Amino acid sequence: MVVSDTSPALAAIDLTVRYRGSSVPALNQVNMGVPRGMFYAVLGPNGSGKSTLLRALLGVVAPVSGHACVAGRRVMDWERRALAREVGVVPQSESVAFPLTVRDLVAMGRYPHLRGLQAETPDDRQAIATAMERCDVVAFANRLTSTLSGGEIQRARMARALAQEPNSLVLDEPTANLDIRHEMEILELLRTSVDNGMTVFFITHHLDLAARFADRILLLSEGEVVAEGEPSEVLDEETLNHVYQWPVSVAENPVTGTLHVTPLPTPTDPTPRKSTGSSRSDPSR
């Protein structure tokens, strides 16, 4: 399939989305673009429009004005199965109505490649096996999803998205339920994929993780773009204080060399303040 290398993997142009019954737009005149081969993180407080942006970019939600593009083409012009081969999505949550094994769940990632009732080919089986290995879910291939923990299911869903062999991966808080090891494994996996040409669009609450792994960050607040750029540009104390309505301190982690964000105690918090390492500005009262 012909893919324009210069066009952004995902882009929003003057995108405004309003949900029915709401007077306030969920996204207001959002302009952003995910360059190909980038690890792009989306941050923002609850209700800032992150998930809405994801839905709008993938054509699930229709905008009131403006439009969304995938690989240089308007998302509404994409044929669904082709879009599914281009972009793999790991949603924030899913409920499985009937008992399903992990292998069956991951195998669904190959559906966009299969016509009608066509059986799986060896290529499909290989893609599924590889994806399951990389997400460390091979051990429960035959277990039902209902018997897994939240984190294990999330890894299974990630495997499904990888099995799609897409050019871009879109993930909505994929590490929310994962322990340190699995979280790091997933992020390292994503980082490696990006290094190999995959584009990653990653919604998260973990400011530190975004700072460490992302090439670019988009910061949203109340449906509008507050900042977009490299982590060092976006993760600025004043900006974050304003967006999150909570005082924070941004500092460089001596071990990893990347930025980390620390929420500060407010004046009413009784816990004694410990002295911090090098800090970019004085803690605000």
Added chain:
Amino acid sequence: MSPRAWSATLILAVIGAFSLSVWLGSVDLTIRETLAAFTGRGDTSIRQIVVELRAPRAVLAILVGGGLALAGAVFQALLRNPLAEPYILGISGGAATGAVLALALGLAVSHSWALPIAAFVGALLAITLVLRVAAAADDRVDVRVLLLAGVVVGAFFTACLSFVLSISDARTVRSAILWMMGSLAGADWVTVMTVALYTLPATLVLIGLARPLNLMAIGEETAGYLGTNVERVKKVAYVVASLLTAAGVAATGIIGFVGLIVPHGVRLVVGADYRMLLPLSFLAGAVFLTLADVVARTMLSPIEVPIGVITALVGVPLFLLLLRRSMGSTSWW
């Protein structure tokens, strides 16, 4: 047993059930007499019994039993609800109201076709009404609204039907109740051909939707992300499965439990992949209803026990048995 082995077994079972169904009945026949009837030899009345009475009845049981089980499986995926069955969306209420009106207005006097046609029209009305209610302004179908609309429309029709019955004479009431209990007794070759004309294409269409229906089980949003045209699948699945049910109800009245129990039983044995679940549900439903009909006809001969009674009395313990055996490895929501 692999799904392929199950298919072969069930196909053989369908043939076996058909054979039993033409051999057994109120009148005892030897196997030889039964076979002779098919080749045009033998006693006239025996030939009539086998070829004009039993054979079309057996074929109708296969078509309707298979259709109901298939529709049940489809509705379970569509509504993401293991309690879904073909009548949950008001179809039986609509069909029964149509049939009862035809009886009460004496429409069935002119031609006995009036009854199935009236039932079908009633079912269509219910289907259309439910779809209208469930489709939002932007034409998207919310399946939770679909379920609610179906239950409510069904209740409305049931009330209409009770009203009509309450002001009807005793004969009408009796005929209506007999119709509603469901029976394959009216099967003749014309009915069978008509039902087959719809059932066979509908079955192919629904089996073709196996993968999209698999995806519906993990949610519409994800299904969309994996390439499914969710709105189209919902509408096609709903309409085709509903019409399949309506065709069955028009021909045989209301036969319950098949659409609920058979898909579950098949799921417990072969798993949730609809590429296997759909065709196997059809075959299992066909076998189940054919055998249930044999029991209904022979148990208290000459009286025919209403087939809905048999499907429940036999189906429920059978299903519970399957459920217990798989309890260790299955957990419901």
Added chain:
Amino acid sequence: MDHRGIKAAKHCLFATLISACGPGGPDGGGVSVPLDGSGGAPNGQPVVVTDDAQRRHEFVSPPGRIVSLVPSATETLLAFGLGDHLVGRTEYDRTPELSSLSSVGGGLQPNLEILLALEPDLVIRFAGESDRATAERLTDLGVPHFAIQPDGIADVQSIIRRLGAITGAEAAANSLLAEIRSALADVQERVEGLPLRRVAYLLGGEPPWVAGPGTYIHELMILGGGTNVFDDLGQLYVPVSLEELIDRKPDLLLIAESGSAPPKLSSIPSVRLPGSIEVPGPGLGDAAREVARLIHPEAFP
């Protein structure tokens, strides 16, 4: 119902023929027999009879293998002494004479397999829409069937007459009809001039189902010197509220054998009818007498 109008028309059509061949009296359906009065096969002329579904039947010879799905027809044939012509029965035929015969189940929607296996040359069935499908199946399968609708007194007499013609048992039919006629006349005489008693017939149920005009029991009530308090109903049997029943001030309640008098109406005299007189049939004379006796016991010392 239309059915009644058509019957009336039939009366006119066949009136001359009928008056020419048998004793006078109410008659439904047409019977055409040679004018010498002996009727049927022996003369080689076929008997032509119309049934209550308005179909003409020609009988070259009397049927010898009959299955009757209608109890009153069964009783009539037994009264003619033609029990050996019956080859099957329904679940409702409990007389010892018939117990050895195979049952075809209910009178409506009989078991077709058993029916076919009995190889009948005539099936007597109920006319009316509730049995349309069976009628069509029988036609498709080539089984001759004759429809009757024994709703009232006139129907019963017409059925006796027609069955007599069909089976060549005119003599028995005529004598049965004469018996009935004389019983009816006797009843009429006895209740002549007596004040009309207000009566209601209850089938049972809550609210109770009552009989309106057009039913057999209604006619018996009128004949027996009573008046049906529900003679304005549009249908044969309908459920009515207890209030309505009380409001109409019946003097007597006739209760069906399988029913019961509503406890709230215990102040109104009620009597349970034996099952045998509730169904229209050849026992018409006895039934009329019994009902009249219950309504006017004083006329039957």
